[in-house]
Amino acid sequence: MxxxxxxxxxxxxxxxxxxxxxxxxxxxxxxxxxxxxxxxxxxxxxxxxxxxxxxxxxxxxxxxxxxxxxxxxxxxxxxxxxxxxxxxxxxxxxxxxxxxxxxxxxxxxxxxxxxxxxxWVPPIPVSMSGQVEPAPELIRWIDVENIKRYPDIFEPGEPVVATEKVHGTACLVTYLRDGDRVLVSSKGVGGQSLALVHAPGNLYWRAAQRHGLAEAARKLSAALDLERVAFFGEVYGQGVQDLHYGATAAQDETLGYALFDLVIDPAPEPVRWLSRAEIEATLGDLGIEVPLAPVLYEGPYDIEALLGLAEGAETVSGTAAHLREGLVVRPASERYAPVLGGRAIGKIVSNAYLLRDGGTEYE
Incomplete structure (x- = not known):
C-alpha cells in the first residue's frame, strides 16, 4: 500500500x-x-x-x-x-x-x-499472523507510492524496468551472518521492526522454507562477504488473496512466490538495493534459483505506454488466469528520488483491479 x-x-x-x-x-x-x-x-x-x-x-x-x-x-x-x-x-x-x-x-x-x-488497513487472517519478537536488525520494506500521484518520480526517456505487480502478501526474509540467524516477517509486522516467531503453519515461514530463501541468503552472504541479506517477495495463491495465479496456499508444494527486491549490507558500507539486472546476474552467477516477478517492460520511461501495460491479463502463471494487478517501475540503475525523499520506485495499479468486486487487500 x-x-x-x-x-x-x-x-x-x-x-x-x-x-x-x-x-x-x-x-x-x-x-x-x-x-x-x-x-x-x-x-x-x-x-x-x-x-x-x-x-x-x-x-x-x-x-x-x-x-x-x-x-x-x-x-x-x-x-x-x-x-x-x-x-x-x-x-x-x-x-x-x-x-x-x-x-x-x-x-x-x-x-x-x-x-x-x-x-484503512484490512484485518489479517490467522495464517498471516502469529507470535512476534523484536527484530531491530530486520531490513524493512517500504511503501511504494502510486506514479499517478507522483508522476515526476522518473524523467521522460529515463531507462526503467517494469515488473508485474503480484497480488499476494509481502514476505520479508533477512539473513544475519552474526549468529547465522534468519528473520521472517510480513510487511505490516516488519514495519514495526518485529519478526514472526517460527511456526509450522505460518504462511511466511512456509514460503521461506519452500523456496529455500534462508539457504540462498546464506550463500549470498558468504560469497559477497555481507553482514545481512534481505529477500523481498510476494507470496501468492488461492487462500492468500482473491487473485491466485493458478497457485494455492493449501500445501507447501503449490504455494507461489515471486521475488521482487533484494538488499545487501556490506557493512560498514550502507545497505544497497540491487537493480533488476544486478539481481538476475548475482543469483545467476551463484546458481541460486528463486522465482522472480516477471519483467513486462525494459526501456525509456514512457508514462502512456506504462499506463496501458498496467492493464490486461496476468503473466505470472503463463495461462492468463485473471486480470493483472499492475506494474512496479524502477530505474534501470537504482537512485534517489527527490519528489519521494527516498528510493526511486513507483507503482501503477490497473483500473480493472481497482474496480473488481470482492477483492482482498491483506498486507
Whole structure:
C-alpha cells in the first residue's frame, strides 16, 4: 500500500465525456469526478486518496453518507461514475476555511490528522499472523507510492524496468551472518521492526522454507562477504488473496512466490538495493534459483505506454488466469528520488483491479 497523505493540490479540470453536470478534476495523473462548475483549472483543493477512512462528520459534510465503501461506508475506493474512473475525492471542507491553500500546496502540508482521516488497513487472517519478537536488525520494506500521484518520480526517456505487480502478501526474509540467524516477517509486522516467531503453519515461514530463501541468503552472504541479506517477495495463491495465479496456499508444494527486491549490507558500507539486472546476474552467477516477478517492460520511461501495460491479463502463471494487478517501475540503475525523499520506485495499479468486486487487500 501507499502512505496516506491528504494534501492540497492544484487542479486541472477536464470535461466529463458522458455527463453534462459532471467534470473531472485531475491531481497528478489521477482524475476524480466532481460537480460541474465546482472547480476550474488552477484552483487549489484538498485531495483525499483511496484507502482513506473518513469520520462521519466529514462524510456528511461532503454529502457522501452511505456512498463510500466498507461495512461502515467510510472508506474511499476507486469507482466508475458515468463511464469514467474516479480515484479519490477532491473537495474544500469547511475546516480549511481561511487556510492559504496555495501555501499549503507548496509546503505539502498533510491534513489527515487535523481532519480525522486515517488509513484503512484490512484485518489479517490467522495464517498471516502469529507470535512476534523484536527484530531491530530486520531490513524493512517500504511503501511504494502510486506514479499517478507522483508522476515526476522518473524523467521522460529515463531507462526503467517494469515488473508485474503480484497480488499476494509481502514476505520479508533477512539473513544475519552474526549468529547465522534468519528473520521472517510480513510487511505490516516488519514495519514495526518485529519478526514472526517460527511456526509450522505460518504462511511466511512456509514460503521461506519452500523456496529455500534462508539457504540462498546464506550463500549470498558468504560469497559477497555481507553482514545481512534481505529477500523481498510476494507470496501468492488461492487462500492468500482473491487473485491466485493458478497457485494455492493449501500445501507447501503449490504455494507461489515471486521475488521482487533484494538488499545487501556490506557493512560498514550502507545497505544497497540491487537493480533488476544486478539481481538476475548475482543469483545467476551463484546458481541460486528463486522465482522472480516477471519483467513486462525494459526501456525509456514512457508514462502512456506504462499506463496501458498496467492493464490486461496476468503473466505470472503463463495461462492468463485473471486480470493483472499492475506494474512496479524502477530505474534501470537504482537512485534517489527527490519528489519521494527516498528510493526511486513507483507503482501503477490497473483500473480493472481497482474496480473488481470482492477483492482482498491483506498486507
Amino acid at each position: 501507499s502512505t496516506l497523505s491528504v494534501t492540497v493540490e492544484k487542479l486541472v479540470v477536464h470535461p466529463h465525456p458522458n455527463a453534462d453536470r459532471l467534470e473531472l478534476a485531475q491531481v497528478g495523473l489521477f482524475r476524480a469526478v466532481v460537480a460541474k462548475g465546482e472547480f476550474t483549472t488552477g484552483d487549489y483543493a484538498l485531495y483525499i486518496p483511496e484507502q482513506a477512512r473518513l469520520p462521519e462528520a466529514l462524510i456528511a459534510e461532503l454529502g457522501l453518507t452511505g456512498k463510500l465503501a466498507g461495512a461502515q461506508h467510510n472508506r474511499v475506493k476507486t469507482v466508475r461514475l458515468r463511464g469514467e474512473v474516479s480515484q479519490g475525492i477532491v473537495c474544500r471542507p469547511a475546516a480549511l476555511a481561511g487556510t492559504d491553500l496555495a501555501a499549503a500546496e507548496a509546503a505539502r502540508t498533510d491534513f489527515a490528522e487535523a481532519l480525522g482521516i486515517t488509513k
